[in-house]
Every structure is written in C-alpha cells, then in structure tokens.
Amino acid sequence: PSRRLARAADNFGKGRDVSNFKPEGATEVRQAAQAFMAMRERIQRQITQRTDMLSGVSHDLRTPLTRMKLQLAMFKNVDGVDDLSADVSEMEHMLEGYLAFARGEGTEKPAPTDLGMLLEDVVGQVRRRGRPIDLHLEDRLSLPLRPNAFKRCVTNLVENAARYGQHVSVRAGHRGDAIEITVDDDGPGIPEDKRAEVFRPFFRLDDSRNPETGGVGLGLTIARDVVRSHGGEILLSESPTGGLRGRIRLPL
Structure with a gap:
C-alpha cells in the first residue's frame, strides 16, 4: 500500500490521472493516502477556479473591445484613431494570450x-x-x-x-x-x-x-x-x- 501511495503521488506530480487510487493498508498508510487525496482535490479545485476566472474575464472583455473596434472604424480620417486602433488590436492580442494561458491549465x-x-x-x-x-x-x-x-x-x-x-x-x-x-x-x-x-x-x-x-x-x-x-x-x-x-x- 505504501508503494502504491508513492506511485500515485509521483504520477500526480507528473500530471497523470490517479482517480483510481484508493486508500488501503495499515491505519497510518490509509491516513496518509486520505491526506494525499484531499490535497489532490484542493489543488485541482484551485486550478479549475483560476482557469475559469481567467477565461471568463477574457471572454467578458472581448465584447467591449469589439464595440470599440466598430466605433473606431467609423472615424477613419480622425487624428489619433490609428493609434487607438493599434491599442485595441494589442489588447485583443493580449486577451488571446490570456485565453491560451487558461487553456494550458484546463481540464484536458x-x-x-x-x-x-x-x-x-x-x-x-x-x-x-x-x-x-x-x-x-x-x-x-x-x-x-x-x-x-x-x-x-x-x-x-x-x-x-x-x-x-x-x-x-x-x-x-x-x-x-x-x-x-x-x-x-x-x-x-x-x-x-x-x-x-x-x-x-x-x-x-x-x-x-x-x-x-x-x-x-x-x-x-x-x-x-x-x-x-x-x-x-x-x-x-x-x-x-x-x-x-x-x-x-x-x-x-
């Protein structure tokens, strides 16, 4: 049982699935295994919350940015519009980066x-x-x-x-x-x-x-x-x- 616990901890550290692991063995080993499972669940929950928050904020910001792009497109010959359009494009590029970061920590x-x-x-x-x-x-x-x-x-x-x-x-x-x-x-x-x-x-x-x-x-x-x-x-x-x-x- 202690070796199974060690293998499960090693696999979890490598990002691999350990959902089939169950506590067994002597009382001390079962307690250690239960503590490991609780820790695993807390880590996974924190990652999910962080990913969902980052993804949600990025998606929410896309709507006002799209409106800004449409409005700026109506003022092509106004001084400063090109600079503003470049700033909006950069913000869109950054949002794509946020989403890529969120997807990297997703539930795959x-x-x-x-x-x-x-x-x-x-x-x-x-x-x-x-x-x-x-x-x-x-x-x-x-x-x-x-x-x-x-x-x-x-x-x-x-x-x-x-x-x-x-x-x-x-x-x-x-x-x-x-x-x-x-x-x-x-x-x-x-x-x-x-x-x-x-x-x-x-x-x-x-x-x-x-x-x-x-x-x-x-x-x-x-x-x-x-x-x-x-x-x-x-x-x-x-x-x-x-x-x-x-x-x-x-x-x-």
Missing part, C-alpha cells in the same frame, strides 16, 4: 501520446510559414501527455526560436529516465541574467509594444507552466549555434 486529460508525431506536426506548421527547421528524433518517443496543451508549449518554444533565428534545430530523445527536447536557434540569444525573468508573465526583452516582434510576454510562461504540470522542467542556456537553447525534460 493525459493520454498516451506519440511525441515524435506531435513534434513533426509542430515543425511542419512552422515550416509552412517559410522557416527552415531541422528535426531529429533519436528514438520512438511515447508517454502520457495532455497533447493539446503540450503541443501549445512546444509551438511557443519553436515559434520563439524561429522569430529571432535564421535557422532552428529541434531534437528529441531519451536521456536516462527522462525524455529531453532541445530547441536551438542562431539568433541573438538571451543574456544570462535575463533567462529566469523571461518566464515571468508579461516580461518582454523587446521594449517596443509591437506584438509582431515581442508578443505579449506569455509564450514562455505558458510553456513552463505546461511542462511543470507534466512533472518536468524547462531551462534556457546558450546554444552551440550561438543563439538560445530551450531544453524540456520530461520524466518517464
């Missing part, structure tokens, strides 16, 4: 996933936009994932690399008791003292407010949130190609 259930196919899909989408990307799959890679959330995570990382680098390389394979995914680019990279900060929500190295260059500052936040919800970690370092390396490590 883990399922056995072919990670190789998922990576091929992500790389293929970015390639169709004219970006040269190399993909190296060292092994057949399969593990339980929330596929939509994890695809969003990898897409954020690859698109970020493609935005700043001329050449991007994605590699995935087994590393001991984990699967590791690396994304390398030859862009300007990120200074070492800023690598922890870029994971903070809305932090942007690009001081401009142009969403076409710097986004809204949620891409890496979402990526780390999704990876950690699977029990993994994401790290940034200098790439051998001179730019930035993003490394995702997922426990098996």
Whole structure:
C-alpha cells in the first residue's frame, strides 16, 4: 500500500490521472493516502477556479473591445484613431494570450501520446510559414501527455526560436529516465541574467509594444507552466549555434 501511495503521488506530480487510487493498508498508510487525496482535490479545485476566472474575464472583455473596434472604424480620417486602433488590436492580442494561458491549465486529460508525431506536426506548421527547421528524433518517443496543451508549449518554444533565428534545430530523445527536447536557434540569444525573468508573465526583452516582434510576454510562461504540470522542467542556456537553447525534460 505504501508503494502504491508513492506511485500515485509521483504520477500526480507528473500530471497523470490517479482517480483510481484508493486508500488501503495499515491505519497510518490509509491516513496518509486520505491526506494525499484531499490535497489532490484542493489543488485541482484551485486550478479549475483560476482557469475559469481567467477565461471568463477574457471572454467578458472581448465584447467591449469589439464595440470599440466598430466605433473606431467609423472615424477613419480622425487624428489619433490609428493609434487607438493599434491599442485595441494589442489588447485583443493580449486577451488571446490570456485565453491560451487558461487553456494550458484546463481540464484536458493525459493520454498516451506519440511525441515524435506531435513534434513533426509542430515543425511542419512552422515550416509552412517559410522557416527552415531541422528535426531529429533519436528514438520512438511515447508517454502520457495532455497533447493539446503540450503541443501549445512546444509551438511557443519553436515559434520563439524561429522569430529571432535564421535557422532552428529541434531534437528529441531519451536521456536516462527522462525524455529531453532541445530547441536551438542562431539568433541573438538571451543574456544570462535575463533567462529566469523571461518566464515571468508579461516580461518582454523587446521594449517596443509591437506584438509582431515581442508578443505579449506569455509564450514562455505558458510553456513552463505546461511542462511543470507534466512533472518536468524547462531551462534556457546558450546554444552551440550561438543563439538560445530551450531544453524540456520530461520524466518517464
């Protein structure tokens, strides 16, 4: 029973389903198992409440923004309208970021996933936009994932690399008791003292407010949130190609 409890706690930490776990064994083990189940329910309830609130606020803000866009469209030749329209467009872009963040923490259930196919899909989408990307799959890679959330995570990382680098390389394979995914680019990279900060929500190295260059500052936040919800970690370092390396490590 104590080993089953340990396995359940480990699986829950990796974002996997433990709904079939039931307390059993000696009194002390059952008490520990009941405490674990209560903790699991509290964590899941807090995540659901946070997700619902963020999603609800984002949806509610869309209606007044749509009205503002329609009204601004009626004043095309008025001074300052273009700047206001740009601000409204940026707010819409930020709301999409909020919703993506909320979806990353949603109620999607883990399922056995072919990670190789998922990576091929992500790389293929970015390639169709004219970006040269190399993909190296060292092994057949399969593990339980929330596929939509994890695809969003990898897409954020690859698109970020493609935005700043001329050449991007994605590699995935087994590393001991984990699967590791690396994304390398030859862009300007990120200074070492800023690598922890870029994971903070809305932090942007690009001081401009142009969403076409710097986004809204949620891409890496979402990526780390999704990876950690699977029990993994994401790290940034200098790439051998001179730019930035993003490394995702997922426990098996």
